[in-house]
Amino acid sequence: MNDVAVVVLAGGRATRFPNKLAQFVDGTPLLARVCSNACGAGWPVYVAGSDRFSPAIARDLRIPLLADRWPGGGPLRALFSACEALPYARVFALAGDEPNVGADLLKSLAQAWRPGDDAVIPRHDRRIEPLAALYLREAVVRETPAVLVSGIASMRALIARLRPRFVSVAGTFFANVNTPADVSRIESAAP
Numbered sequence: 001m002n003d004v005a006v007v008v009l010a011g012g013r014a015t016r017f018p019n020k021l022a023q024f025v026d027g028t029p030l031l032a033r034v035c036s037n038a039c040g041a042g043w044p045v046y047v048a049g050s051d052r053f054s055p056a057i058a059r060d061l062r063i064p065l066l067a068d069r070w071p072g073g074g075p076l077r078a079l080f081s082a083c084e085a086l087p088y089a090r091v092f093a094l095a096g097d098e099p100n101v102g103a104d105l106l107k108s109l110a111q112a113w114r115p116g117d118d119a120v121i122p123r124h125d126r127r128i129e130p131l132a133a134l135y136l137r138e139a140v141v142r143e144t145p146a147v148l149v150s151g152i153a154s155m156r157a158l159i160a161r162l163r164p165r166f167v168s169v170a171g172t173f174f175a176n177v178n179t180p181a182d183v184s185r186i187e188s189a190a191p
Contacts (some may be wrong), residue, residue: 003089004110006038007066007082009131010096011077015125018030029180033099035063038092040103041110046083074151075131080144083137091140093155095131096174105173107136118162124171130155132174137160 010021010031021031028036028099032048038045048066065086069076077091090113092106109120109132118139122129143161175185 004043004092004093005045005086005088005090005135006041006045006094006106007079007086008038008045008063008094009033009078009095010047010137014089021096030099031096034094034096035102037099037102038094038106041062041106042103044088044104046086047084047096048078074153076144076147076155076158079135079140079155080148083135083140083144086137088137091133091137092134093131095103095176098132100173100175101132102173105132105169106134108169109167112165112167114165116163117165119159119164121159121166122162122169122173123166124169124174127171128156128159128166129169129174130159139163 010032012076021029023030025033035047043172045063047063048068049071066082068078069081075093075095077082079091083091090110092109094101094106105122109122112120113134118136119133121133139162140158147157147161150157
């Protein structure tokens, strides 16, 4: 599918775990691992965030950077900014701290897309994963301003305004990194 791109959201403040995107997970900086996993799907991959990555990330990261118009403003604003800048019909939003989301999951979500969908969102254990989901770029651009004006600038508020398709997936894909203990847990769970 040539109409799909992946945007890795990497502009958060990481107040619980400063510099977490530079933390090594199985010998690779976290952000570089997430981007490498996404590249395996074969679609263009971009990073939405600041240009102030650590030397460890900057050395390994060979992905185009999309400047976030609202750095630190949350994933909805970052995705909106990316969608305004990109020409693709559909855009994956992928959290920069989810090292287990890979090409197979991204491809299966893309295959679940049906005409009329505004988004395909993974669901597991009665939870949804808006930051590992595929969105119709035009729908994000159309609906985000109203969400921002409402004062509830969340991905869930955006999804409430869309026609989403929810796809059941295993929860093991969504182990994100928020503490040093999370890094150890993810590394020990690797096959």
